């Protein structure tokens with residue numbers, strides 16, 4: 001009986017796996033047409049200056065709404081896009097949307113708000129990235145320092161390549177931040193070596209900071225490390241007033257998280273928070 005059961009559960013898993021693979025392939029096919037079908041949207045989440053309690057910048061966060069799959073989380077479709085070559089087109093689309101938004105603000109007389117765009121590892125290593133960005137900056141007459149690129153430690157694998165790409169992007173006047181800091185495998189020395197501007201403390205260290213002494217110690221250490229190296233630092237995933245209290249005490253000047261706002265479409269954000277010109 002046990003043998004029989006084992007075999008049928010094996011078959012069960014096998015067919016489950018086959019379904020999953022088919023589902024993934026189908027989802028990828030839908031994702032491939034998402035841009036032309038207008039299924040992608042950029043949501044924005046404010047980044048706050050804790051001293052002045054004003055918005056200094058927004059992070060652009062991609063959203064995908066599909067008739068078959070409904071709302072798909074970026075945690076699911078970004079890896080899918082990354083596995084195929086889709087991330088290049090999708091990433092370029094997000095970059096252009098961000099530049100369009102910056103242009104719109106400029107027309108409205110708002111010229112001090114930055115947008116941070118997530119750049120996936122494959123996109124980071126793609127030859128055309130810098131020239132694509134340059135093209136958008138010129139097309140939409142964007143001040144380069146208003147565009148920030150968020151890269152993760154997993155983008156910084158090959159040291160020589162990474163340095164070359166980062167130097168090129170920096171020479172264009174763009175701002176570079178390291179996303180999810182502290183969760184990757186890179187050695188600390190890269191933040192000394194590479195021309196980066198901002199460290200984003202990963203939300204996993206912020207979430208339980210008010211109760212977990214170890215998280216608190218790590219957050220504090222990252223803040224001090226950034227300051228000692230002359231880098232800016234921002235805390236991600238700030239959900240509680242207690243987090244703000246601690247961050248302020250540690251001289252961390254910027255934060256982002258649900259406490260201030262969820263990522264929202266720009267028209268909803270503008271309704272709630274008129275930006276100062």
Ligand code: C2E
Pocket residue numbers: 045060061062073074075078091094118119120150179180203236237238239256257258259263
């Ligand atoms: P990320 O870049 O680290 O973005 C932060 C994520 O944390 C976002 O999830 C955001 O909605 C969420 N978040 C912000 N504040 C809080 C908070 O207070 N509490 C909690 N629990 N979560 C918070 P989201 O939008 O689901 O994006 C997930 C990831 O997908 C991003 O992580 C990023 O790695 C990737 N992603 C999103 N948009 C893009 C994109 O345009 N390009 C690329 N390459 N990756 C993207």
Ligand code: MG
Pocket residue numbers: 059118150179
């Ligand atoms: Mg990010």
Ligand code: MG
Pocket residue numbers: 179180200202203236
């Ligand atoms: Mg992050």
Ligand code: MG
Pocket residue numbers: 180
């Ligand atoms: Mg992340």
